[in-house]
Amino acid sequence: MKKIGLFFLCCFLLASCTPKGIIPKGKMAAIKADMFLLDQYFGADRSMRHFIDTCAIYKPVFRSYGYTAEEYMASVDYYLTNSRDMAKVLEKTEKILKKREQKILKQIEADAHKAEKAAAKAAKEAEKADGEAAEGGEATQQHFEKLKKTDN
Numbered sequence: 001m002k003k004i005g006l007f008f009l010c011c012f013l014l015a016s017c018t019p020k021g022i023i024p025k026g027k028m029a030a031i032k033a034d035m036f037l038l039d040q041y042f043g044a045d046r047s048m049r050h051f052i053d054t055c056a057i058y059k060p061v062f063r064s065y066g067y068t069a070e071e072y073m074a075s076v077d078y079y080l081t082n083s084r085d086m087a088k089v090l091e092k093t094e095k096i097l098k099k100r101e102q103k104i105l106k107q108i109e110a111d112a113h114k115a116e117k118a119a120a121k122a123a124k125e126a127e128k129a130d131g132e133a134a135e136g137g138e139a140t141q142q143h144f145e146k147l148k149k150t151d152n
Contacts, residue, residue, distance in 0.1 A: 019078065029092030029095075031067070032089065036093070037097075038057060058072070
């Protein structure tokens with residue numbers, strides 16, 4: 001009975017591993033997410049769009065994960081022939097992108113809140129300065145009136 005359990009465990013482990021030289025699903029998903037963002041960046045600038053069609057713009061992405069363009073292409077070929085694994089990679093890529101989006105939206109919201117607080121503070125300070133200027137103006141006017149009376 002133990003041998004049968006060990007056999008199934010070994011089969012499961014072998015089935016869940018990617019072959020040597022193939023980028024694991026998690027890293028592949030992260031690479032694809034970075035590539036998507038790079039595409040969006042270059043696609044937004046008309047003068048840079050011609051770079052999107054070349055693999056050269058992705059080399060820094062591959063390098064940052066410790067892979068080459070050749071290893072990436074071999075991995076794409078592998079995942080394209082294993083549709084379930086490719087689906088998992090794409091699902092993970094989508095999760096990564098959504099998580100990044102949420103992080104950015106939270107940062108934008110926090111920055112907007114800080115800007116609102118700063119604007120409110122500046123408005124209060126301006127209001128206070130206007131009030132002090134008005135008081136100073138009244139005092140100056142009163143002082144001027146006193147000087148006029150003493151001159152007469």
